[in-house]
Amino acid sequence: MSAISLEQIEKTIDITCDTVIRNEKYFSDLDGLAGDGDFGTSLATGFKVIKKDLPEIDKSAIGAMLLKISMICSKHVGGSSGPIWGTGFMRAGMVSKGLTEVTYEQLTDMLGSAIEGIVARGGAQRGDKTLLDALWPIHDKMKEMDGSDLGAVLAAITAEADKAIDETRTLVAHRGRASQVGERSADTPDPGIVGIATILYDWCKHYGVDYTPTAAELNR
Amino acid sequence: MSAISLEQIEKTIDITCDTVIRNEKYFSDLDGLAGDGDFGTSLATGFKVIKKDLPEIDKSAIGAMLLKISMICSKHVGGSSGPIWGTGFMRAGMVSKGLTEVTYEQLTDMLGSAIEGIVARGGAQRGDKTLLDALWPIHDKMKEMDGSDLGAVLAAITAEADKAIDETRTLVAHRGRASQVGERSADTPDPGIVGIATILYDWCKHYGVDYTPTAAELNR
Amino acid sequence: MKKFVNNPENFVPEFMAGVIAANPDLLEAMPEFQLIKRKNVDASKVAIVQGSGSGHEPAHVMAVGPGMLTAACQGPVFAAPPVDACLETIKSVATDAGVLVLVNNYQGDRMAWDMATEMAEAEGIKVVQFHINDDVAVQDSLYTVGRRGVAGNFFVMKACGAAAEAGASLDEVVAIAEKVNNNVRTMGVALTSCIPPAKGDPIFDIGDDEMEVGVGIHGEPGRERTKMKSAAEITKILYDAVQSDLPFNSGDKVALMVNGLGGTPPAELYVVYNEAAKLAAETGLTVARNYVGEYCTAIEMAGCSLTMLKLDDELEKLLDAPAETACRIF
Amino acid sequence: MKKFVNNPENFVPEFMAGVIAANPDLLEAMPEFQLIKRKNVDASKVAIVQGSGSGHEPAHVMAVGPGMLTAACQGPVFAAPPVDACLETIKSVATDAGVLVLVNNYQGDRMAWDMATEMAEAEGIKVVQFHINDDVAVQDSLYTVGRRGVAGNFFVMKACGAAAEAGASLDEVVAIAEKVNNNVRTMGVALTSCIPPAKGDPIFDIGDDEMEVGVGIHGEPGRERTKMKSAAEITKILYDAVQSDLPFNSGDKVALMVNGLGGTPPAELYVVYNEAAKLAAETGLTVARNYVGEYCTAIEMAGCSLTMLKLDDELEKLLDAPAETACRIF
Ligand SMILES: Nc1ncnc2c1ncn2[C@@H]1O[C@H](COP(=O)(O)OP(=O)(O)O)[C@@H](O)[C@H]1O
Ligand SMILES: Nc1ncnc2c1ncn2[C@@H]1O[C@H](COP(=O)(O)OP(=O)(O)O)[C@@H](O)[C@H]1O
Ligand SMILES: [Mg+2]
Ligand SMILES: [Mg+2]
C-alpha cells in the first residue's frame, strides 16, 4: 500500500476546483430550492482563488498547503460554507502538519478530524441533512477498507455520497439557511451532499475509476 | 315663455345627484383611462352630501341655494372637480342672488357666468378637452334659442354635449391630471364632458324629452 | 391589491391617525379637514403650509414640525384636498407674521389653494402662495400648467421652514422659496407602477424589462418608455437631464438627493447615489450636502428621482438648521 | 429583475461605496473586507460591531456611527460575511475597553463570528459575542439554531451604542444587550417576495391574495401562509404573537416599532402603527417611544414587522440618547 503524495493531493484539489467552478450555477440553483441560493456562488468564489493561487502557495508540506487553502476559504467564502469548508481544510491540515506524504490511515484521520471540526463548528447531527450526512458514511467506509486499492476506495466512497443524496432527500433540514424553511426543505436534495458527491464522481472520471451513479443529480 | 322656479331647479339638482351617485364608478373608470381615476369618487362624495342636505338647506332664493351647494363642493370635493364645480355653482348663484324664479335669459346668464368663473379659475381654452368644451356649445345653443320650449332646449343642449364627447375624443388633454399623460389622453373621452352629457341625458329621460344619443358613452 | 389597508376609503385618515399616534407631543390633528398642525404655533413667526394629494408620504403631513411645515392637509390619494381643507389649514396656523402656502404645481392643487387663498385674504389673513416646479421631465408648454413640483419640494420646505423659525419676514421667506425653486431640478424614473388603494389596480402597465424615464409622482409618463438599463446608465440619464437644465456648472456647490419612490429599498438608492456622486465629481460640482432616502414617494412605486439644488452659503446654512418631523430614525 | 443594479456581483460593494460617498466625514471603508467603520474611534470606549448578509439595509453598515455601531461588515446578499471580514471588523476597531460583537442568530453568521472571535482572542483582543434572537415566529426547537434575530436588533444596537458612548465597560454593555434581548420580541409578515440581485428572481412564490405570517427577513416561512387580510387583522396577528410571547402586561412601558421590509411605503406603515397603538392601549401598555420606518429590510419585500421592547428607565434613557448614522432625514 503506497503513500499519497503532496502532488497527488494538489492535483486532486485542482480537479476539485474545476468541479466547483463548473457547477457554480447548478449548486446555487439547488440551494435555491430550499435554502437561499448562494451555495454555488459562495463555494465557487473561494475555489476560483484556490485554483489561481494553488501553483504559488506554500507547499513545504501537505499541512501548510491545506492551512493556506483554509485561509482562502476564510477570506473569500461567505455563508455557512466559509466556516464549514475553512474548518474542514484547517483540521485536515493540522493532522498532516509537516508531512509531504500521508498514509491511507493518515488520510482517513484527516477526514475524521475535518468532520470533528465541522461538527464542533456547526453542531450538526446525523440526519440534519448537511454534507456531514455524506462525510460520515464516507469516513466509516474508509475505515472499513484497507486502502490497498485507492480506486476501489474512491468508487466505494462515491457510492456512499451518491446514496446519501437519496437517503436524505425527504428529510427536513435542521442546519443552515435551509433549516429556516421548515417542511419546504423536504423533497429537495441537500446541495452540500450533492456537492460532495459531484466532486467525488468527477474524481472517478478523472482517475479512470468506473462508477455508475444512481441519484438523479449525478446523472445529468 | 314661463319662468323657471326654485322648486324646478331644486328638483333638477336632485335628479343630478342621483345621476352622479349612480355613475360614481363609471366616471372614475373613465378618468382612470387617462387621468387619475378620482373624478367619479370626488364628484359623488360631494353630490351625496348635496342629496342629503338639499331638503334642509337655505332655499330663501335660488342664489342662496346654489351658494350653499358651492360650499358643499368646497368642503367635500377633492381634485380639480372641487374648485371647478364649486366655482360654477357659486357664479350661477351670484347671478340668481335673491331670486326665487329666473327667466330663460337669466338661466342662460347663470351658465355663462359659471363658465366665466371656471375659465378664470382653471385657465382652460377651447379644445383643452375639459367639460368647458361641452359647456361652451351648450351656452351658445341656449343663446341661439328663445326658450319658449324648454324641452326643445334640453334636447338641443344634450345633443351639444353628446357631440362634444366625440369631437374631443381624439384631442390631447391640456388641463387637470389627464394633461400630464400627454399623448396617452388622446382616444379616451373626457370624463368631465361625459359627466355633463350623462347628466343632461338623464334630465331628458326624467322630463320625458325624447333624445337618441350618438356617443357610445351614452349608449350603455 | 396587497396592501396594509382596511377600508380603502379610510386609508388617508387612518395613516394620519397613525402619524398623530406616533407624535402626540409634536402634532395635533383636525381630522374633519384631514389636517395636521404643529402644537404651540409661534404667532410671531411666519407659518408655512402645504397640502396636496396623498400617496407622497413623508410629504406632506409627515413634514410638519419645528423647522419645517407648520401645518398640512391631505387630499385623497393623488387628488387635491377640498378647498375648505386648504382654507382651514391656513386659518389653523395664521400668524401675525403671515402664512406662506407652498403648492406643488398641479392644476387641481393650484385651483384649490387659489380659492382658499382668496377666501383667507377676504378674512384679513396675510397669505402668499408659491408654486414649486422642479421637475425637468416634461418641458414647459403654453398648453399646460407648467412643470410639476416633485422631490425638490423638500428643499423648499426645509429652507423656508428654517428661515421662518429664525424669524424671517413673510417677504424674506418667499424670497427663500424663490431662490430654492429657481435653483432646484429633479427628474425621476419608475420601474413599476403603483396601486392607489381606492383604485385597487396599477395606474399604468409596464413591461418586465421596461422603465418610464421622467415619470411623475402620480405615474404620469415623462420623456420616454425605454428598456431597462443598468444603475449607472439610468443614473446618467437622470443626472444629465437635471444637470443640463439649470445648468449646474463646474465649481458649483450643490445638495444632491436620491429620493426613493416608495418601493425601492435603501441599498439600491445608495447604488444610485454612488453613480450620481461620481457624475457630480466629473462635472466639477462640490456636493456639500446629500440626501438618500424617501422624501416624496408615489405610494409603492419602484423607482427613484435625482434632485440637485445649487447652494450658496445662505441656503447651506438653512439646510443645516435642525428640524423635527414625524420622519426620524431614533 | 428590475432593480438599480449594475453587475449583480458588485451590488454590495457599490451600495457600500454609496454610503461612504454620502458620509465622507463620518465613515471610512475597508473595501477589501466589505467593512465600514467610524472615523476617530475612541480607544477608551467599548467598540460595537456587527456583520451579516446584505439586503437588510439600513442594518448593518448604515447603522455605523457615533452612538450606534463602531464598525460593520457585509456579506453577499443574505449570506454571512467571510470569516476574515469578521475578524478584520473586530481588529479594525479593537479598543482597550473591548469589543462587543452583536450577532443576529443565524447559523452562518454564528459560525463566521465564532471563528473570528476565537482568532481575535488568540491575538489578545478582548471580545465578547452576543446573539440576538427576537423573532417569535418560529418556536425554538432542539433541532434548530433557535429563534432568528430580526428588527429587534435595532434596539440592541441603539442601547448598547449609547451605553458604550457614555463610557460603560464591556461587561456593562453586554448586560445591556442581554436586557434588551430578553425584553424585545418581533414578528413579521410578507405580502410579496423579494429578488436577490444575484439570483434574479423571487425567493418564493406567493399568490396575489396570500401573505406569509411570521416570515423571516430572508423570505423564510414562518407560522402560516394565509389569505390576505385587512390591516387591522394583520396587525392583530402580529401584535398578539409579540405581546403574548414575553408577555407584555398592563402597566408595562414599551417601545413600539413598525418596521417596513423594503417595499411597503410610509403611509401603510402608519396605518399599521395606528392599529398597533390601539392594541397596545387595549392591553394597558404605555408606548413611551415609537419607531415607524425601515430598520431591517428584506431587500424590496412588501411587508412589515412589529417589534415591542419592554422599557425601564435605563433603557428609555439609552434609546433617547443621540446617535448619528448614514440614515437621516435632514
Ligand atoms: N451546521 C452545518 N454543519 C455542516 N454542514 C452544514 C451546516 N449548515 C449548512 N451546512 C451545509 O452547507 C450547505 C449550505 O451552504 P451555504 O449555502 O453556503 O450556507 P447557508 O445555509 O448559510 O446559505 C448545506 O447544503 C449543508 O450541506
Ligand atoms: N382647468 C380646468 N377647467 C375646466 N375643467 C377642467 C379643468 N381641469 C380638469 N377639468 C375637468 O375635470 C375633469 C377631471 O376632474 P377630476 O378628476 O376631479 O380632476 P383631476 O384632473 O385633478 O383629477 C376633467 O375630465 C375635465 O373635464
Ligand atoms: Mg445557502
Ligand atoms: Mg381625476
Ligand SMILES: [Mg+2]
Ligand atoms: Mg385628481
Ligand SMILES: [Mg+2]
Ligand atoms: Mg446563505
